[in-house]
Amino acid sequence: MKSINYKYTIITSxxxxxxxxxxxxxxxDEATDASSYKMRFNFKTVKQYDNSRLLEVSFIGQNxxxxxxxxxxxxxxxxxxxxxxxxxxxxxxxxxxxxxxVPGNQIYIxxxxxxxxxxxxxxxxxxxDEEEEEIQVKDLFLELNLEEIDSVxxxxxxxxxxxxxxxxxxxxxxxxxxxxxxxxxxxxxxEGTIEDGEFEFEFPTDIPGDVNGDIxxxxxxxxxxxxxxxxxxxxxxxxxxxxxxxxxxxxLWSEAAPIWMxxxxxxxxxxxxxxxxxxxxxxxxxxxxGKEIELKETELNTEH
Amino acid sequence: xxxxxxxxELAKEFSPMLEKTTKTSKIWIGFLIAVILVGVYAFFVxxxxxxxxxxxxxxxxxxxxxxxxxxxxxxxxxxxxISGILHFFKTPWKNSVSRIVEIITVLSLxxxxxxxxxxxxxxxxxxxxxxxxxxxxxxxxxxxxxxTDLIGCFIYLYLTFIPDFAIxxxxxENASKWRQKVYKFLAIGYQDxxxxxxxxxxxxxxxxxxxxxxxxxxxxVLAWIFSLTLQPGWNSSIFAxxxxxxxxxSGIGVxxxxxxxxRKYYHLEHYIRKVHFIGAGIILLVVSLLFGYFTxxxxxxxxxxxxxxxxxxxxxxxxxxxxxxIFANYIGVLVPIVILFFKKFRTIKSITFAAIVAxxxxxxxxxxxxxxxxxxxxxxxxDTREEFVHYTATWIEWALSFAGVAAFILFxxxxxxxxxxxxxxxxxxxxxxxxxxxxxxxxxxxx
Numbered sequence: 157m158k159s160i161n162y163k164y165t166i167i168t169s170x171x172x173x174x175x176x177x178x179x180x181x182x183x184x185d186e187a188t189d190a191s192s193y194k195m196r197f198n199f200k201t202v203k204q205y206d207n208s209r210l211l212e213v214s215f216i217g218q219n220x221x222x223x224x225x226x227x228x229x230x231x232x233x234x235x236x237x238x239x240x241x242x243x244x245x246x247x248x249x250x251x252x253x254x255x256x257x258v259p260g261n262q263i264y265i266x267x268x269x270x271x272x273x274x275x276x277x278x279x280x281x282x283x284x285d286e287e288e289e290e291i292q293v294k295d296l297f298l299e300l301n302l303e304e305i306d307s308v309x310x311x312x313x314x315x316x317x318x319x320x321x322x323x324x325x326x327x328x329x330x331x332x333x334x335x336x337x338x339x340x341x342x343x344x345x346x347e348g349t350i351e352d353g354e355f356e357f358e359f360p361t362d363i364p365g366d367v368n369g370d371i372x373x374x375x376x377x378x379x380x381x382x383x384x385x386x387x388x389x390x391x392x393x394x395x396x397x398x399x400x401x402x403x404x405x406x407x408l409w410s411e412a413a414p415i416w417m418x419x420x421x422x423x424x425x426x427x428x429x430x431x432x433x434x435x436x437x438x439x440x441x442x443x444x445x446g447k448e449i450e451l452k453e454t455e456l457n458t459e460h
Numbered sequence: 461x462x463x464x465x466x467x468x469e470l471a472k473e474f475s476p477m478l479e480k481t482t483k484t485s486k487i488w489i490g491f492l493i494a495v496i497l498v499g500v501y502a503f504f505v506x507x508x509x510x511x512x513x514x515x516x517x518x519x520x521x522x523x524x525x526x527x528x529x530x531x532x533x534x535x536x537x538x539x540x541x542i543s544g545i546l547h548f549f550k551t552p553w554k555n556s557v558s559r560i561v562e563i564i565t566v567l568s569l570x571x572x573x574x575x576x577x578x579x580x581x582x583x584x585x586x587x588x589x590x591x592x593x594x595x596x597x598x599x600x601x602x603x604x605x606x607x608t609d610l611i612g613c614f615i616y617l618y619l620t621f622i623p624d625f626a627i628x629x630x631x632x633e634n635a636s637k638w639r640q641k642v643y644k645f646l647a648i649g650y651q652d653x654x655x656x657x658x659x660x661x662x663x664x665x666x667x668x669x670x671x672x673x674x675x676x677x678x679x680x681v682l683a684w685i686f687s688l689t690l691q692p693g694w695n696s697s698i699f700a701x702x703x704x705x706x707x708x709x710s711g712i713g714v715x716x717x718x719x720x721x722x723r724k725y726y727h728l729e730h731y732i733r734k735v736h737f738i739g740a741g742i743i744l745l746v747v748s749l750l751f752g753y754f755t756x757x758x759x760x761x762x763x764x765x766x767x768x769x770x771x772x773x774x775x776x777x778x779x780x781x782x783x784x785x786i787f788a789n790y791i792g793v794l795v796p797i798v799i800l801f802f803k804k805f806r807t808i809k810s811i812t813f814a815a816i817v818a819x820x821x822x823x824x825x826x827x828x829x830x831x832x833x834x835x836x837x838x839x840x841x842x843d844t845r846e847e848f849v850h851y852t853a854t855w856i857e858w859a860l861s862f863a864g865v866a867a868f869i870l871f872x873x874x875x876x877x878x879x880x881x882x883x884x885x886x887x888x889x890x891x892x893x894x895x896x897x898x899x900x901x902x903x904x905x906x907x
Contacts, residue, residue: 413595421595421604424677428608431670435615435663439648442622442656446649 193217193227199276199289202385203296207260211236211243213276215252215287228252229284237275239265270294270317291384296327298388300375302359309359309394313375315350315386326353330377336363337372337389350377365395463652466888471631474880477726478628479635485725485873492870499863502856503578511581513856519841520834520851525579527826528861531710532572532868533606533682534703537675538711539565540613541704544672547620547664555886556732557740560718562617563875564711565671569610571868578860598685605678612674616667618646622660623885626650642878652885679704686829692769693762693833702754709751710822712744716815718872720808722881731882734808741811745800748818752793755825759789769838776832780850784824792821 196218202210213234219225234254235245243262246254254276264272271292280286299314311334315327330350334357335342346357355375365371371394377386481489506513516523543561546554580586593600625647632640650656680700687699696702716737723732762770777785796814799805831851841849853861 417595421601425604425608428612428670428674431666432611432615435619435667438659438663439619442650442659443648445653445656446647446651449651449653450649 192220194220195229195284195287196226197276197278197287197289199274199291200385201274201291201293202387203298203383204257204387205389207297209258209260209262211256211258211274211276213246213248213254213278213289215248215254215278232278232281232284235277235279237277239273239275241265243274264295266295267292270319293384294382296377296380296383296386297324298375298377298386300373300388300390302373302390302392302394309361311346311355311357311359311373311375313350313355313357313388314353315355315377316353328352330380330383333374333376333378335374335376337374342374342376359394361396363395364397365393367397369393369395369397371395463888463892466891467627467884468631470880470884470887471627474882474884475632475635477880478877479639481877489870489873492866492873495866496863496870499860499866502859502863506578506856506860513854515847515852515854515857516579517848517851519837519849520831522579522830522834523851524827524853524857524861525575527823527830528864529572529575529579530682530826530830531823532568532575532864534679534707535711535714536565536567536569536572536613537609537679537682537704538707538709539568539715540609540616540671540675541708542711542715543616544668544670544675547668548672555883555890556736557715557719558620558886559879559881559883560722561715562613562620563872563881564714564718566610566613566617567868567871567875569606569613570871571864573606573610575860575864598681598688601681602678602685605674605681609671609674609678612667612671616664616671619660619664619667620883621879622647622650623652623657624879624883626652627884628879676704679707691833691838692767692773692836693829696758696761698754698758702758705747705750705754706822706825709744709747710819712740712747713815713819713822716740716744716812717819720812720815722876723808726876726881728882737808737811738806741800741806741814744796744811744815744818748793748796748800752797755789755793769836772836773832776836777828780835781828781832785828788821788824788828792817792825 194217196214196216198214200212202212204210215229215232215234217227217229228248228250229252230248230250232248232252232254233245234248234256236243236256236258243258244256246256248254266272271294273290273292275288275290278284278287294317297316297318299316301312301314303310303312313332313334315330315332316324317327319325327350332348332350332355333344334346334348335344337343345360345363348355348357359373363371370391372389372391374387374389376388377383379385514523514525539561543558543565546558546561577583577586589600589603593603625643628635629640629643629647632643635643650660680703683700683703686694687696689695719732719736719740723729759774763774796818799810799814835850
């Protein structure tokens with residue numbers, strides 16, 4: 157990447173008040189010196205999977221003495237240009253990041269070598285001086301193919317540029333990373349080199365994927381001098397889900413009650429109901445005896 | 461003395477109590493029926509308009525219905541417990557109070573669960589409890605326990621009634637025909653022969669032991685419905701024994717009140733004597749000390765733990781429910797202790813007064829267990845109407861509660877119209893035993 161850094165030293169006395177008002181620092185902190193902060197204005201571009209291009213500026217003030225003391229500049233308007241052609245503008249966030257996505261169908265102005273000249277510009281304000289950075293990248297196309305070749309899950313990456321006549325020119329050599337999407341960040345699977353525009357990689361069989369077995373595969377070229385950052389991605393159902401068989405212990409909230417509970421309850425109920433039955437049997441015996449006595453009495457009465 | 465003649469005498473003595481209805485008792489029965497009818501009206505209002513007519517809302521889902529349920533069921537279990545003890549250990553003065561206790565046991569076990577039905581929003585789904593029971597749920601345990609206990613108590617009550625039914629069957633020539641038929645049917649041919657008597661004594665004794673165990677189990681299950689949750693104020697390891705003690709406290713209280721009213725109304729001074737009140741009063745004293753100890757232990761550990769939700773609950777108890785708390789846990793415990801502790805205070809009236817204070821105090825204690833806990837949940841409802849957060853019982857709930865109490869008293873009166881409140885068979889058994897001991901004493905002396 158051809159990068160031209162224009163670094164400006166912040167001199168104005170208003171800078172510190174400007175920076176501190178953004179960050180809620182105490183305005184009474186008079187010990188802080190304005191000149192002790194240096195502005196970091198970094199510009200990068202990422203070509204994304206849908207051919208759109210993300211333009212990103214990081215605008216941060218860094219203490220000259222204490223490098224850990226970094227203060228982001230937010231709400232600063234950053235304008236993005238392709239040569240003199242304004243692509244769009246964006247404001248820096250609370251973290252001092254301004255992003256602008258140029259659509260995939262954008263036609264860029266290129267130089268005779270095919271480089272796209274991109275500029276990010278902060279036009280300055282009452283508190284801050286003007287900042288500008290320019291980068292030059294070539295438009296690289298990444299094709300990511302996920303195929304099963306002889307039952308082997310294979311990642312095939314093809315990288316090429318297109319010249320003015322529309323002819324695909326394979327990329328000679330570039331470092332490439334193959335990753336898969338994780339819950340928090342990308343997980344690197346392989347680091348390799350594209351040679352003659354192609355790269356092949358045997359996909360591992362032990363990646364679980366999401367709940368449906370889907371895996372998001374990335375092929376990434378990072379910080380290339382000629383192409384910047386280029387990302388291509390594709391989803392494939394290569395996940396090898398191993399359902400963990402969790403043996404459910406007998407708990408109060410589980411489907412079935414604990415065994416001891418059935419045993420105790422059965423003993424208690426059988427004990428109690430057996431006693432009821434025993435009582436009922438004895439009552440029948442009492443009744444039977446009563447009937448016999450009654451019969452005898454009736455017989456005696458009839459005899460008399 | 462000829463036993464048959466004695467039976468006749470007793471039947472004659474108690475028959476006015478069974479057959480005659482005075483004007484006062486008619487008015488009293490009429491009043492009770494009126495209270496029940498108001499309750500029936502309230503029930504229909506609730507049935508057609510839904511639980512919106514009660515004070516129960518999303519926050520406080522249990523109100524005085526559940527309090528009455530616990531109160532009555534506790535009364536029943538304690539009745540079963542006391543009755544079982546009286547029979548099992550052949551307590552000398554049991555005869556005068558045993559039937560009162562047995563009737564209280566069965567009636568409160570019938571009335572209590574009705575309040576649960578009033579509490580259920582979707583009565584049409586009641587049968588789901590039986591179709592889809594979860595053995596691991598304390599609610600299922602409670603259903604099993606209550607049903608088993610109810611059947612056990614019915615059998616037990618019936619066993620103790622049989623000899624009296626037999627006496628009344630043989631000595632109710634002047635009684636109405638339906639009454640004679642009922643006595644004959646219920647006496648199941650009991651002729652008081654030695655074998656029949658022994659059999660009946662044996663099964664009654666076994667059942668008395670059984671109802672003691674059942675009362676403890678069922679009562680603990682009732683306590684676990686609360687204590688197995690994590691709610692502040694409920695989640696306590698001593699809740700089951702605390703409930704048992706509290707139940708005994710209210711049970712003895714109600715027995716003393718019933719003894720006082722029956723003695724006064726039916727002129728049974730000869731059978732229910734001061735000694736019975738003093739005996740019951742001393743038991744009430746012991747139980748009140750235990751109850752006070754458990755109550756102190758329960759609140760002390762909550763206060764000392766400084767857990768935020770327990771602290772919130774205690775703040776509620778000492779602010780919004782300050783006077784209820786004072787009555788339930790101070791007056792309701794200390795007044796009976798003071799009255800019963802000093803010998804000179806132990807008169808029939810003062811013991812009855814102590815029992816009334818204890819019973820009312822215990823009802824409020826139950827209120828404090830149920831409502832303030834539900835008013836201080838883990839996730840409080842915010843920005844809503846006052847009546848959704850706090851609970852106040854409506855007239856519907858009060859009407860149904862009083863109807864429950866009225867039904868309890870009415871059924872008590874009706875049972876006393878069927879069998880004498882003092883077991884005649886018990887009197888005869890006592891006299892028979894006295895005669896036997898005299899004979900054996902005479903035999904020892906002559907030999």
